[in-house]
Amino acid sequence: MAFLKPLALTVTLGAALFMTSSGSYAQDSFQSQLKARKGQFSLLALNVGVLGGMARGNMDYDAGLAQEAAENIVAIAAINQTPLWPEGSDGLSIEGTRAKPEIWEDFDDFASKWAAVATAADGLPDAVGDGVAAIGPALGALGGTCKDCHDTYRAPRN
Amino acid sequence: MVVAVIMLAAAALFAWQLMRPAPMELGRFDDIGGDPVAGEAVFWAAGCVSCHKAPGAEGEDQLVLSGGQRLETAFGTFVVPNISTDPDAGIGRWNVGTFAHAVTQGVSPNGRHYYPAFPYASYALMTDTDVADLFAYMTTLPASTAVQDDHDLKFPYTFRPGLGLWKRLNGDPRFKGPSGTPELERGRYLVEALSHCAECHTARDLIGRIDKDAWMAGAPNPTGTGRIPNITPGTLRWSRGDISYYLETGFTPDFDSAGGHMANVITNMQKLTPEDRNAIAAYLLQLPSQP
Numbered sequence: 390m391a392f393l394k395p396l397a398l399t400v401t402l403g404a405a406l407f408m409t410s411s412g413s414y415a416q417d418s419f420q421s422q423l424k425a426r427k428g429q430f431s432l433l434a435l436n437v438g439v440l441g442g443m444a445r446g447n448m449d450y451d452a453g454l455a456q457e458a459a460e461n462i463v464a465i466a467a468i469n470q471t472p473l474w475p476e477g478s479d480g481l482s483i484e485g486t487r488a489k490p491e492i493w494e495d496f497d498d499f500a501s502k503w504a505a506v507a508t509a510a511d512g513l514p515d516a517v518g519d520g521v522a523a524i525g526p527a528l529g530a531l532g533g534t535c536k537d538c539h540d541t542y543r544a545p546r547n
Numbered sequence: 548m549v550v551a552v553i554m555l556a557a558a559a560l561f562a563w564q565l566m567r568p569a570p571m572e573l574g575r576f577d578d579i580g581g582d583p584v585a586g587e588a589v590f591w592a593a594g595c596v597s598c599h600k601a602p603g604a605e606g607e608d609q610l611v612l613s614g615g616q617r618l619e620t621a622f623g624t625f626v627v628p629n630i631s632t633d634p635d636a637g638i639g640r641w642n643v644g645t646f647a648h649a650v651t652q653g654v655s656p657n658g659r660h661y662y663p664a665f666p667y668a669s670y671a672l673m674t675d676t677d678v679a680d681l682f683a684y685m686t687t688l689p690a691s692t693a694v695q696d697d698h699d700l701k702f703p704y705t706f707r708p709g710l711g712l713w714k715r716l717n718g719d720p721r722f723k724g725p726s727g728t729p730e731l732e733r734g735r736y737l738v739e740a741l742s743h744c745a746e747c748h749t750a751r752d753l754i755g756r757i758d759k760d761a762w763m764a765g766a767p768n769p770t771g772t773g774r775i776p777n778i779t780p781g782t783l784r785w786s787r788g789d790i791s792y793y794l795e796t797g798f799t800p801d802f803d804s805a806g807g808h809m810a811n812v813i814t815n816m817q818k819l820t821p822e823d824r825n826a827i828a829a830y831l832l833q834l835p836s837q838p
Contacts, residue, residue: 438802445792480772487773487806529817532796535804536813537605539797543806545773 419475423486426473429465436461437531440517440524450521459513462531466507470500480544487544502538509534566711568654573644579679581643586684589677591818592741593670595685597811598627601693609814612637613691618664618770622755623700625664633690646682647675653714660710662698663717663755671720672740717756724762725833734830737823742815747775747808764837773807781836790828791821 439458442448477483479490492499509531516527590596599612613636614627631637638646645656653660653667661667673681703709722739726732738744749757750766765777777783785793789800794816797805805813816824 434802437798441792441796441798441802445788528798529796532798532804536797536810539804539806540808540810541603543810544771545768545775545807545809 419478422473422475423478423483426478429468429473433462433465436465437528440513440528443521444524444528450524452518452520455517455524456514459510459517462513463507463510466503466510470503474499487546489542489544492542499538499542502534502542505534505537506531563708565715566708568658568660568711569652569714571648571652571654573648576643576647576675576679579643579676581679581681581683583680583683583687585676586680586682588819589673589681589741590684591815592737592823593673593681594742594812594815595630597808597815599630601691611689611691612685613693614695615693620664620769622662622704623698625662625698625700626696629691629693629695630685631691632686632688633692636692636694637690638685639690641682643679643682646685647678650678650681653710660707660714662700662704662707662710663713666743666746668717668720668757669740669743669746672722672736677741713754713756716754723759724830728829730826730829731833733823734826734828737819737827738830742812742827744778748778761837763831763834768807770808777837778831779834779837780832781838783831787825787828787832790831791824794819794824794827795821 436458439448440455440462443450443455474488474492474496476493478486479488479492480486481490512530513527516523595612596609598616598618599614600609600616601611601613602616604611612629612631614629616627618625618627629637632639634640641649641656648654649656649661649667651667651671651673653663653665655661722735723745724735724739726735745757745763747769748763748765749759750761750764752758763778765782766775768775783790785800793799793805794813796817797810797813799805804810816827
């Protein structure tokens with residue numbers, strides 16, 4: 390039953406994006422887009438935290454829970470980012486984000502960095518079922534893709 | 548009149564002496580016989596790649612130290628030089644002595660001062676063996692023929708001999724933080740000499756010297772917006788395991804992921820041994836808290 394949850398999430402998110410991606414986003418949706426963006430990263434951190442907690446030995450290893458977290462990460466990484474990054478939502482234009490204006494100078498490159506997150510995430514579900522020792526390296530690969538993007542597109546904390 | 552001219556000449560001569568690069572006995576490096584394998588570890592700890600890689604280079608491509616990144620700072624734009632093994636565009640003609648003079652004293656083979664964007668004031672604390680090992684490793688890296696632009700700085704920073712005065716005012720290199728156990732000593736060496744953490748994590752005074760009274764208390768980002776955080780215990784509040792894991796993976800205790808230049812630094816720190824990452828954590832946890 391557990392495996393249905395991430396799948397359901399993928400389907401729901403996919404449907405939501407399908408319904409909205411053909412229309413334009415009105416100006417009053419700007420804040421909602423930002424909230425969705427931040428929420429996505431909170432969801433990501435929550436699930437990475439499950440795997441990280443096990444890898445660090447702060448949590449007992451539980452294959453089922455690890456599997457669930459991994460599949461959630463796959464689902465989150467599959468979200469199309471375009472609607473979440475409206476022009477003008479960088480840290481120089483608005484408060485409360487560390488997104489650098491460089492994102493919009495080369496959005497294709499930015500999108501390819503997110504695609505790399507998805508590729509690394511795809512390796513997680515198979516890896517994390519094999520015992521706690523396999524989590525660290527798989528998570529390391531995922532973390533590398535976070536870093537590759539942050540290195541160029543995220544400013545230091547204020 | 549004659550007296551005035553003589554006095555002026557004497558003052559000019561005195562000023563010139565103050566601005567000249569300090570001599571260094573370079574022959575002592577010739578006998579060390581650098582070990583390239585040990586040098587690779589020094590290379591990652593010293594973070595050479597983060598600035599000297601080509602803009603945007605990742606993975607193996609980072610090892611082509613062609614330079615070319617542009618660092619926008621309050622002093623103007625620094626263009627990172629090519630330090631690959633190309634004999635003309637890079638440092639392929641250097642020997643270990645000229646390398647040591649450059650890395651630890653900030654002096655080029657033809658006697659010019661380098662700007663302290665190159666963190667030689669930290670590297671001055673490196674052991675001779677580490678310098679020789681680092682050089683031995685760097686001679687194994689690929690060559691790039693890329694010729695980089697000169698720095699584009701604001702007046703008066705364009706006046707390189709002034710850097711001689713800056714070096715004198717900066718004083719002799721000294722360790723600052725705690726030691727006392729072998730682990731702390733190793734951590735201090737990594738943090739203060741090789742990884743040059745204070746170059747960004749400590750504020751500077753009006754003439755750009757690191758303010759040792761505010762050690763690791765955070766500072767404005769030297770190359771953009773935002774602040775480089777305070778990493779002393781009262782503010783950071785991370786455990787030893789938290790710090791080590793962050794340096795290994797880039798994940799904070801709440802599984803956010805490092806941003807900005809620190810993401811580059813993590814790429815280097817990942818290549819250290821777990822013992823070295825723990826030593827850095829131990830050192831940071833023993834620092835006096837700073838507001």
